[in-house]
Amino acid sequence: MSKFxxxxxxxxxxxTVELFLKNKERINSRQGTDLELGYILDIRDFPGLPYSDxxxxxxNDILNDDDVTVVAEVMGGVNPAFDxxxxxxxxxxxxxxxxxELVAKKGAELIALAKAHNCNFLFEASTGGAIPLIRxxxxxxxxxxxxxxxxxxxxxxxxxxxxxxxxxxxxxxALSDAQAKxxxxxxxxxxxxxxxxxxxxxxxxxxxxxxxxYPDSVHxxxxxxxxxxDAAYAxxxxxxxxxxxxxxxxxxxxxxxxxxxxxxxxxxxxxFVNDVFNGVMVYGNGFDEVMFYGKGxxxxxxxxxxxGDVIECAETKGTILSATWEDSTDDSFIADYRDQKVRMYIRxxxxxxxxxxxxxxxxxxxxxxxDGETAFITAEEKESAINDRLEAFDGFVAxxxxxx
Amino acid sequence: MSKFxxxxxxxxxxxTVELFLKNKERINSRQGTDLELGYILDIRDFPGLPYSDxxxxxxNDILNDDDVTVVAEVMGGVNPAFDxxxxxxxxxxxxxxxxxELVAKKGAELIALAKAHNCNFLFEASTGGAIPLIRxxxxxxxxxxxxxxxxxxxxxxxxxxxxxxxxxxxxxxALSDAQAKxxxxxxxxxxxxxxxxxxxxxxxxxxxxxxxxYPDSVHxxxxxxxxxxDAAYAxxxxxxxxxxxxxxxxxxxxxxxxxxxxxxxxxxxxxFVNDVFNGVMVYGNGFDEVMFYGKGxxxxxxxxxxxGDVIECAETKGTILSATWEDSTDDSFIADYRDQKVRMYIRxxxxxxxxxxxxxxxxxxxxxxxDGETAFITAEEKESAINDRLEAFDGFVAxxxxxx
Numbered sequence: 001m002s003k004f005x006x007x008x009x010x011x012x013x014x015x016t017v018e019l020f021l022k023n024k025e026r027i028n029s030r031q032g033t034d035l036e037l038g039y040i041l042d043i044r045d046f047p048g049l050p051y052s053d054x055x056x057x058x059x060n061d062i063l064n065d066d067d068v069t070v071v072a073e074v075m076g077g078v079n080p081a082f083d084x085x086x087x088x089x090x091x092x093x094x095x096x097x098x099x100x101e102l103v104a105k106k107g108a109e110l111i112a113l114a115k116a117h118n119c120n121f122l123f124e125a126s127t128g129g130a131i132p133l134i135r136x137x138x139x140x141x142x143x144x145x146x147x148x149x150x151x152x153x154x155x156x157x158x159x160x161x162x163x164x165x166x167x168x169x170x171x172x173x174a175l176s177d178a179q180a181k182x183x184x185x186x187x188x189x190x191x192x193x194x195x196x197x198x199x200x201x202x203x204x205x206x207x208x209x210x211x212x213x214y215p216d217s218v219h220x221x222x223x224x225x226x227x228x229x230d231a232a233y234a235x236x237x238x239x240x241x242x243x244x245x246x247x248x249x250x251x252x253x254x255x256x257x258x259x260x261x262x263x264x265x266x267x268x269x270x271x272f273v274n275d276v277f278n279g280v281m282v283y284g285n286g287f288d289e290v291m292f293y294g295k296g297x298x299x300x301x302x303x304x305x306x307x308g309d310v311i312e313c314a315e316t317k318g319t320i321l322s323a324t325w326e327d328s329t330d331d332s333f334i335a336d337y338r339d340q341k342v343r344m345y346i347r348x349x350x351x352x353x354x355x356x357x358x359x360x361x362x363x364x365x366x367x368x369x370x371d372g373e374t375a376f377i378t379a380e381e382k383e384s385a386i387n388d389r390l391e392a393f394d395g396f397v398a399x400x401x402x403x404x
Numbered sequence: 405m406s407k408f409x410x411x412x413x414x415x416x417x418x419x420t421v422e423l424f425l426k427n428k429e430r431i432n433s434r435q436g437t438d439l440e441l442g443y444i445l446d447i448r449d450f451p452g453l454p455y456s457d458x459x460x461x462x463x464n465d466i467l468n469d470d471d472v473t474v475v476a477e478v479m480g481g482v483n484p485a486f487d488x489x490x491x492x493x494x495x496x497x498x499x500x501x502x503x504x505e506l507v508a509k510k511g512a513e514l515i516a517l518a519k520a521h522n523c524n525f526l527f528e529a530s531t532g533g534a535i536p537l538i539r540x541x542x543x544x545x546x547x548x549x550x551x552x553x554x555x556x557x558x559x560x561x562x563x564x565x566x567x568x569x570x571x572x573x574x575x576x577x578a579l580s581d582a583q584a585k586x587x588x589x590x591x592x593x594x595x596x597x598x599x600x601x602x603x604x605x606x607x608x609x610x611x612x613x614x615x616x617x618y619p620d621s622v623h624x625x626x627x628x629x630x631x632x633x634d635a636a637y638a639x640x641x642x643x644x645x646x647x648x649x650x651x652x653x654x655x656x657x658x659x660x661x662x663x664x665x666x667x668x669x670x671x672x673x674x675x676f677v678n679d680v681f682n683g684v685m686v687y688g689n690g691f692d693e694v695m696f697y698g699k700g701x702x703x704x705x706x707x708x709x710x711x712g713d714v715i716e717c718a719e720t721k722g723t724i725l726s727a728t729w730e731d732s733t734d735d736s737f738i739a740d741y742r743d744q745k746v747r748m749y750i751r752x753x754x755x756x757x758x759x760x761x762x763x764x765x766x767x768x769x770x771x772x773x774x775d776g777e778t779a780f781i782t783a784e785e786k787e788s789a790i791n792d793r794l795e796a797f798d799g800f801v802a803x804x805x806x807x808x
Contacts, residue, residue: 023549030614030726031546124544130691132544140528140536142435143711182438210434216646250434269697272676286423286708287534287698293673294694304690307547316724324436
């Protein structure tokens with residue numbers, strides 16, 4: 001028998017327990033495991049549950065029980081999760097986490113610690129919720145050079161943008177709808193400003209390119225400046241608007257991670273990933289392109305990913321995820337977004353098409369322009385050059401969104 | 405150092421060698437392996453290649469070299485592949501295959517043999533080409549009860565159907581286009597009659613439900629009866645037409661696998677999987693739904709999946725894929741399609757809407773009907789009951805396609 005412990009009985013923690021108990025018989029028979037729920041660590045009391053006897057307030061109960069070989073960390077936040085995870089790994093207990101903040105900030109250190117103690121630090125649930133992503137990237141696609149990853153990594157903003165584009169809902173109304181449905185927090189900053197997507201693209205970038213990418217090194221823009229008018233231009237011209245976390249390998253060996261809203265053409269599968277769903281497109285030199293799609297958050301979907309990791313740890317001895325990434329001491333391996341070539345959607349007020357086309361040679365003007373307004377997509381050039389052209393201009397820049 | 409061998413230097417075999425040599429440095433540094441190409445087995449000569457010195461015509465060179473721990477079987481067909489794979493496994497050498505026929509016909513036996521010899525029989529490349537599917541199904545989603553899988557598993561037929569629906573191309577013309585582009589074989593039977601998709605749904609069903617599903621037990625219909633007229637009704641009414649391999653768990657514990665063309669509503673992501681791409685939607689009691697999308701065939705895409713398996717075997721000792729499925733001695737665990745409830749698209753000639761609506765209460769009539777023709781989607785009922793209603797009818801049944 002192998003026991004696992006769950007640290008934190010919040011949304012994901014209770015979901016992990018619930019899903020395990022529901023499917024326990026199937027899991028153990030199909031996977032050849034003999035897995036049992038040992039402990040649930042929480043400072044609160046949860047009387048009256050069928051598994052109330054498993055609760056403890058003392059992490060030493062978990063640390064000192066040699067039958068506990070795997071621990072699910074689903075508390076969230078860096079403290080005290082980091083300290084608890086370290087203690088587990090130091091005792092040779094594998095840890096599986098849904099905590100993206102922990103992985104984005106402390107991943108390199110915890111992976112190294114797991115390796116040193118012949119156990120695992122797995123984090124499938126930290127990125128893309130239920131969607132199989134970390135293991136496929138590291139295992140299935142291991143024979144390739146990954147050239148780029150582009151993903152809709154945040155369900156809240158995708159719900160908001162879908163409402164804006166499908167139903168012409170203004171941003172503020174779409175946000176309050178999302179809050180009413182429980183998709184957005186009361187303080188939606190981490191979602192709408194792109195911080196959540198940023199943590200996830202940090203994890204993906206670190207995994208794929210082997211060096212820890214810290215959130216502060218990634219240029220991050222949210223969706224608060226997008227208007228219903230921008231969404232209308234997108235729709236009328238064959239694009240969706242999505243908040244995309246992306247990373248790309250450059251020819252000089254550096255990488256270029258970015259979190260920003262994008263015009264996504266309907267020729268890209270990501271354009272059809274709507275509502276609270278996430279989708280991640282991966283490009284590589286053997287497989288060309290693959291996409292992963294599913295629920296990026298929620299109680300049972302996230303629990304599904306946590307449990308997958310727990311089961312793999314329980315059935316395997318020693319380390320599974322050879323995927324290590326090194327820590328990084330500076331961010332010189334990360335390229336500046338201003339130096340990258342891009343095509344940009346621009347909406348100008350008080351500027352005529354002929355004025356705009358002089359300043360932006362090769363611009364592709366969009367259908368549906370209103371009086372006194374010009375909307376176009378620039379030819380591809382350095383972002384800094386596009387900004388220079390815009391600064392030389394008199395008109396008011398009402399919208400500006402990169403094209404994927 | 406760990407050596408691997410490639411059995412068969414055809415399209416996939418040469419792709420596997422090419423992709424490995426191209427990415428070898430990255431693979432070994434990122435995955436912590438020290439993998440080297442040992443042998444390529446083929447009865448033909450391939451002089452002048454940079455790796456011509458690795459060829460052998462004698463399988464004993466592979467069997468007798470203890471440094472060879474992993475073998476990629478990419479010959480195709482059951483003979484002599486089955487015999488060669490058995491010999492490798494009996495020597496404790498893991499085998500990774502792209503050979504769907506071998507897995508669909510001999511999977512249970514080979515998995516058991518691998519287990520008995522503490523090595524692995526992996527087959528990510530056998531289903532969905534480059535798309536990570538087998539490992540995610542077995543590992544990432546292991547905490548769930550998988551309730552259903554529905555997939556576009558054959559790129560050739562998907563290309564043909566996309567041409568039919570997007571460009572109103574008749575079937576014969578779309579097929580000859582596919583042949584001209586190299587997407588379809590000269591003898592396209594295995595693709596257009598659904599046999600290829602059938603093998604793949606057999607592999608998925610066996611993996612997910614734990615009992616070997618043999619191709620003969622799966623009701624299989626191809627796409628040769630679909631006309632441009634059916635495709636036009638689909639498009640005009642919010643559907644795509646796709647060849648879908650599906651399997652579903654029934655309440656009585658049996659499973660229901662099926663390969664058949666389907667009307668797929670635009671609300672389903674699979675409707676947007678076009679051309680030679682494959683897409684597989686998976687449903688489960690924790691994660692709800694996830695979809696995998698990518699190239700289901702081709703030289704380097706298939707090689708990518710083979711290499712992923714080879715790398716995992718090289719870096720891990722002992723068995724990885726606890727996923728075993730038992731052999732089956734009869735098919736009493738497989739439900740008859742005629743007993744299953746379904747909604748059916750039906751196109752009748754010489755029948756009025758009012759006649760049809762009497763015979764099919766609850767039918768939803770489709771837009772775009774031509775004179776003397778009626779097209780509708782039935783209410784949900786047993787397929788045998790729908791067939792009985794049709795038989796009681798005078799008119800000519802010009803089209804009949806299940807709705808997904």
